[in-house]
Amino acid sequence: MSYFRTLLIGAVALSTIPWIIPLSMAADNQMQTHPGFVDFSTLTAQVESEPTVEISLKAPLLAIITNLIRSEDEMAADFVSRLINVRVNVFQSNALDVDNISTSMSEIASDLDNQGWDRVVRVREDDEYVDIYLRLSKDAELIHGIAVMVASDEETVMINIVGDISGNDIAALGRRFDIDELMDMDDLSTLEVEAN
Numbered sequence: 001m002s003y004f005r006t007l008l009i010g011a012v013a014l015s016t017i018p019w020i021i022p023l024s025m026a027a028d029n030q031m032q033t034h035p036g037f038v039d040f041s042t043l044t045a046q047v048e049s050e051p052t053v054e055i056s057l058k059a060p061l062l063a064i065i066t067n068l069i070r071s072e073d074e075m076a077a078d079f080v081s082r083l084i085n086v087r088v089n090v091f092q093s094n095a096l097d098v099d100n101i102s103t104s105m106s107e108i109a110s111d112l113d114n115q116g117w118d119r120v121v122r123v124r125e126d127d128e129y130v131d132i133y134l135r136l137s138k139d140a141e142l143i144h145g146i147a148v149m150v151a152s153d154e155e156t157v158m159i160n161i162v163g164d165i166s167g168n169d170i171a172a173l174g175r176r177f178d179i180d181e182l183m184d185m186d187d188l189s190t191l192e193v194e195a196n
Helices: 001-016 023-033 058-067 074-080 098-114 167-177
Strands: 055-059 083-092 118-125 128-136 144-149 154-165
Touching: 055 058, 058 074, 058 083, 074 118, 098 118, 098 128, 098 144, 154 167
Parallel strands: none
Antiparallel strands: 055 083, 083 154, 118 128, 128 144, 144 154
């Protein structure tokens, strides 16, 4: 009898406290199924060292940031509130094989092309490889995702921003998170999206 009573008490306890399942798990599922998510695992699998810079801001933390910056910058708070995830990884390239990284970048870029992402920047110059992609909504009013991949002799950078932001927010987003590649994009309308 005590065995069934223990099971019953346990079942009731679990059903009355749903917060046992972390909110971050739900946010991760939402992020990975979002059209703006990019899986950089083929790139990071080649890296045998820790990143020199690693930023991983998920929805719960972004909500806290939104509340903290709202009093000083209402516009920034508005677009940060529409983000689901911001991931930035920077690796020193002397610890990497830049040729292998650039090959993996090209494979990911090809996948993004096939998935309907728009390439807005592509650089293949000397030992520098840069790809910047945007995932636009069907009506091209919103950006669901931004993907930045940079490989050079100095560093390798992988950035994925997931959310629903307007084109005019890109430069502000770059300034808020100190992402040079985005700060240079003052206005989405100045960019020419290359044909796939």
